[in-house]
Amino acid sequence: MADPLFTPEIRLMLEERDAAGLRAFCEDLHPATMAEVLDGFSAGQIWDILDHAETTNQAAIFEYLPQAMQLELLSFDRPQAAALVGKMSHDDRAGLLRRVPDDVRERLLKGLDDAERKDIVALEEYGEDTVGAIMTTDFAGLAQGLTAEEAIEQLRQQAPERETIYYNYVLDEPVQKPGGRTVRKLLGIVSLRDLILAKKDARIRDLMRDEVVAVRAGDPVQKAAQVLAKYDFVAMPVLDSDGNMLGIITHDDVIDVIQEEATEDLQRQAGVGRIEGNYLEASFLQVWLGRVKWLAILFMLQMITVNVMAWEEEKIRAFAALVACLPLVMSVGGNAGSQAATLVVRALSLEQIRPGEWRRVLGREVLMGLALAGTLGVLALFRTYFLTPSSLVPDGSILFKLTLVLGAAVVAICLWGTLLGAMLPLAIHRCGGDPALVSSPAIATLSDVTGIIIYANIAMLVFRG
Numbered sequence: 001m002a003d004p005l006f007t008p009e010i011r012l013m014l015e016e017r018d019a020a021g022l023r024a025f026c027e028d029l030h031p032a033t034m035a036e037v038l039d040g041f042s043a044g045q046i047w048d049i050l051d052h053a054e055t056t057n058q059a060a061i062f063e064y065l066p067q068a069m070q071l072e073l074l075s076f077d078r079p080q081a082a083a084l085v086g087k088m089s090h091d092d093r094a095g096l097l098r099r100v101p102d103d104v105r106e107r108l109l110k111g112l113d114d115a116e117r118k119d120i121v122a123l124e125e126y127g128e129d130t131v132g133a134i135m136t137t138d139f140a141g142l143a144q145g146l147t148a149e150e151a152i153e154q155l156r157q158q159a160p161e162r163e164t165i166y167y168n169y170v171l172d173e174p175v176q177k178p179g180g181r182t183v184r185k186l187l188g189i190v191s192l193r194d195l196i197l198a199k200k201d202a203r204i205r206d207l208m209r210d211e212v213v214a215v216r217a218g219d220p221v222q223k224a225a226q227v228l229a230k231y232d233f234v235a236m237p238v239l240d241s242d243g244n245m246l247g248i249i250t251h252d253d254v255i256d257v258i259q260e261e262a263t264e265d266l267q268r269q270a271g272v273g274r275i276e277g278n279y280l281e282a283s284f285l286q287v288w289l290g291r292v293k294w295l296a297i298l299f300m301l302q303m304i305t306v307n308v309m310a311w312e313e314e315k316i317r318a319f320a321a322l323v324a325c326l327p328l329v330m331s332v333g334g335n336a337g338s339q340a341a342t343l344v345v346r347a348l349s350l351e352q353i354r355p356g357e358w359r360r361v362l363g364r365e366v367l368m369g370l371a372l373a374g375t376l377g378v379l380a381l382f383r384t385y386f387l388t389p390s391s392l393v394p395d396g397s398i399l400f401k402l403t404l405v406l407g408a409a410v411v412a413i414c415l416w417g418t419l420l421g422a423m424l425p426l427a428i429h430r431c432g433g434d435p436a437l438v439s440s441p442a443i444a445t446l447s448d449v450t451g452i453i454i455y456a457n458i459a460m461l462v463f464r465g
């Protein structure tokens with residue numbers, strides 16, 4: 001969303017070609033604020049504004065722009081576009097270049113030096129949902145033989161080109177691998193705080209901690225997020241299978257990915273297909289397709305509900321009170337099931353439970369389902385016996401039976417909905433699927449279909465004869 005405070009002023013500067021004013025804006029405002037301001041301009045105008053900033057500042061502003069705008073800007077054949085990409089953090093630019101058209105990607109790669117191209121190609125080898133895909137190779141490395149004073153001086157020179165220098169990684173001597181790749185084994189880690197507090201002549205080998213928490217490049221991003229959260233790290237080393245240092249993964253990169261996955265899970269649980277990017281900026285066709293396919297599936301399932309109601313009509317049509325109470329009992333199973341499904345899906349994503357623990361989940365949800373069903377059953381008994389209009393049930397014996405039907409049906413359907421919502425995500429996860437596919441509307445629809453059958457058969461048993 002554009003920032004209205006500065007937009008008129010910048011538009012005036014563009015019209016008057018005020019180069020000094022535009023340069024001051026680009027340099028004085030925080031890159032994130034500047035990106036907000038630029039959100040109200042066309043891609044051509046944004047390039048005209050960025051032309052007045054240093055390349056490093058251009059890259060900082062560019063990284064805060066929405067991805068759709070980034071892609072549009074790179075489609076312009078501007079000479080400084082490759083230099084701008086070259087100044088971006090390594091993981092961000094690799095991810096961006098995955099999404100540009102092939103001709104744009106080729107043009108940008110030609111404008112980068114060999115080292116930058118090799119780095120991008122190396123990061124692109126990893127799967128999109130792996131740690132390697134979002135790691136950066138901009139880390140601070142130190143030799144174990146350096147003194148604290150020498151290390152600080154070296155970091156002073158490295159800092160402008162590094163993602164962070166709060167954690168510094170102690171590396172072994174470089175080794176040449178077949179194919180020309182140079183690798184260095186990770187020996188330990190030393191923080192900037194430790195270096196500053198240490199004596200000037202203290203050796204890095206004596207200051208470093210050799211027990212390092214790390215992740216592998218092929219690990220899923222979720223694992224890195226859990227480790228970062230557990231140890232409260234700002235960054236963490238990424239190693240290959242032989243323990244060689246490949247890069248680092250930072251907390252902000254993980255947060256971005258987890259936020260995207262959480263959004264996707266919520267969309268699925270709401271019965272909406274994946275919608276990328278900003279809600280208001282997503283194309284109408286994309287949103288329509290994402291929503292209509294799930295609505296169509298659920299609509300077809302609801303048709304089964306109609307058929308089931310037709311089959312069971314013989315059992316309940318003689319009693320208007322049973323039909324009148326049908327929406328009440330149907331809603332119970334869907335609501336209870338949606339609650340259980342949400343809790344289990346979230347617990348699975350956080351690895352608080354595993355598919356192999358389904359017996360524990362089942363036992364817990366049986367007890368919880370009984371407790372919930374018992375509470376709602378009592379409410380149903382009270383509501384039916386004392387608050388049912390006499391015009392609907394004039395006979396006292398029928399009222400008593402209706403009360404039993406409602407109480408028993410609410411208990412049974414609530415328990416069944418709870419178990420359905422808890423077990424279905426585990427079953428899908430066990431089969432290799434995404435448990436978030438068990439959306440709340442889907443649980444509600446399945447509970448409706450089965451709830452009618454349960455309700456009708458309980459009514460038949462109570463009113464038999």
